Amino acid sequence: MDKLVMGSHLSGCRLVEQGFKPGACLTYCDGEWKPACKATLARRNNTLYRLIHSYAHKSPEQYLSIYQSGCNWSCKKCHSWRFTRYASGTWMSPKDIAKISKEYYMRNKKNMYKEPRSNVTSWHAHELCRGCGSCILFGKRSKYCPGKLRLNQLTLLDDLTWGPARNIISFTGGDLACNPEFYAEAAKEIKSLDLDLWVLFETNGYGLTPNTLDLFKEAGIDSFWLDIKAYDDKVHRKLTGVSNEWILELPAKIIDMDFVLEVSTVYIPGWVEEDQIGKIAKLLVQVDPAIPYAIIAFIPEHELINVQPPSFQQMVRAFKAAKDAGLKNVRLGNIGIFVRTTEEYEELIHMGAF
Numbered sequence: 231m232d233k234l235v236m237g238s239h240l241s242g243c244r245l246v247e248q249g250f251k252p253g254a255c256l257t258y259c260d261g262e263w264k265p266a267c268k269a270t271l272a273r274r275n276n277t278l279y280r281l282i283h284s285y286a287h288k289s290p291e292q293y294l295s296i297y298q299s300g301c302n303w304s305c306k307k308c309h310s311w312r313f314t315r316y317a318s319g320t321w322m323s324p325k326d327i328a329k330i331s332k333e334y335y336m337r338n339k340k341n342m343y344k345e346p347r348s349n350v351t352s353w354h355a356h357e358l359c360r361g362c363g364s365c366i367l368f369g370k371r372s373k374y375c376p377g378k379l380r381l382n383q384l385t386l387l388d389d390l391t392w393g394p395a396r397n398i399i400s401f402t403g404g405d406l407a408c409n410p411e412f413y414a415e416a417a418k419e420i421k422s423l424d425l426d427l428w429v430l431f432e433t434n435g436y437g438l439t440p441n442t443l444d445l446f447k448e449a450g451i452d453s454f455w456l457d458i459k460a461y462d463d464k465v466h467r468k469l470t471g472v473s474n475e476w477i478l479e480l481p482a483k484i485i486d487m488d489f490v491l492e493v494s495t496v497y498i499p500g501w502v503e504e505d506q507i508g509k510i511a512k513l514l515v516q517v518d519p520a521i522p523y524a525i526i527a528f529i530p531e532h533e534l535i536n537v538q539p540p541s542f543q544q545m546v547r548a549f550k551a552a553k554d555a556g557l558k559n560v561r562l563g564n565i566g567i568f569v570r571t572t573e574e575y576e577e578l579i580h581m582g583a584f
Contacts, residue, residue: 245302245408248439253302253408254471259317267409269317270300278412283319283403285330286388287338289361290563291352293398293430294334296327301404303434303470305459306533307498314404324412328419331399335425338395341383345396350428350453351492353522355396356561356584359384363392374579400430400455407437414449421450428452434459434470435477443487453490456480460495461506461513469501481517494524494563497540497548504544508551515556523552526563539567542574549583 243252243265259269270281281299288295301314308314322330335342343358357376364372365381384392399420401413417429431446432455438446458477460466466474484491493514495507507525514521525548527540540548545568552560562583569575578584 243408245437245439248441250439250476251472253436254304255300255302256304257300257315257317266300266302266404266406270298270319270404271406271409271412272321277323278415279321279323280406280412281317281319282322282327283313287334287395288387288389289391289393290355291400292343292355292359292361292387292393293352293396293400294331295400295402296330297403298401298406299404300406301434302406302408302436303472305434305470307459307469307496307528307531309529309531310403311532324415324419327399327416328423331420331427332423332425334395334399335397335423335427338385341385341395343379343383343394343396344426345398345428347428347452347490350398350430350490351522352400352430352432352455352494353492353524353559353561355393358396359393361387361391361393366392374575397426398428398430400432402432405433405437407431407433407435407442408439410437410442410445413451414445417446417449417451430455433457435480436472438480438484440483443483443489447487447489451489453492454484456484456491456493458493458495458510460502461509465501465506469498478513481514481521485517485521492522492524494526496526496528497545498528498534499538499540499544501534501537504548504551507548508555511552511555511557511560519556519558521557522559522561523557524561524563525549525552527565527567529564529567542568542570544568546577546581546583549581 245252255266256263257266257269272279283297283299285296299313299317299319358378362372383394385395387393429451430453435456459469545562
């Protein structure tokens, strides 16, 4: 078999060719730093390959997540930096992606939960199951259970929690939407299986240029989980290495093209707090007040390992800022980071924040 030719389909930065600025995308590979598209994307015999770190069916998303190596950003808070900044994994073609998608479907065929396209999000998973396992382990539902699922719709997930298998295949980890052909071909292969599987793309948005959005629409990608890191451009540059000017335009463009959209922001004390989260929420309200928005508690990691996670009070204030802006669907994520008592947990339930 012919050797993989790294980045052979690229003559230069695809973003620059479209009038955008390049990302912050250096990835360590073969003893040197290379652009991510050169290190983790390749071609063999006219077939594209992507370096895939792993794939798993886990909570809280409750769908099949495909974790990719290499990314067009270098985020200081990245929790996947060990494989996004350092090339690692297995080379997979779009047909390989379809194969593992089919395996996921067949493994969970009897109890798969079929989501409508409008719910092809991570956000909607919490409406189905809290992942506590009470109904399996103790034979009764938790008092916090949403009560949406039958017992036979639950399965043991790869992270040893309990939850449903939803009919969603997601690309996550490193983001190379700036080189969209691999994802477009993978989506076509998944849809050709005719198994009612939806395709979700978790993204920083930087590669979602007009050309990419058109290609993804044609290929059948259904949904985007857009992580808006910050509203303030200076903060955004410090966190990611690039401007957020284009990112803040994306929600309107994504909705106009009839993709499903959910948005998230990580609350990072001293970096991204209540004020910026409120401004992001106002931006989303102008597009559609029903856009699902998750405010996720920061977990110290990577270059921000010494930054403390947010407190319960900080997260509650951020939630209220988003709701006061007019968003209808807001929740808090990573609650185990900031909730310390049953009373605090029940307060979030009462608020509709979880």
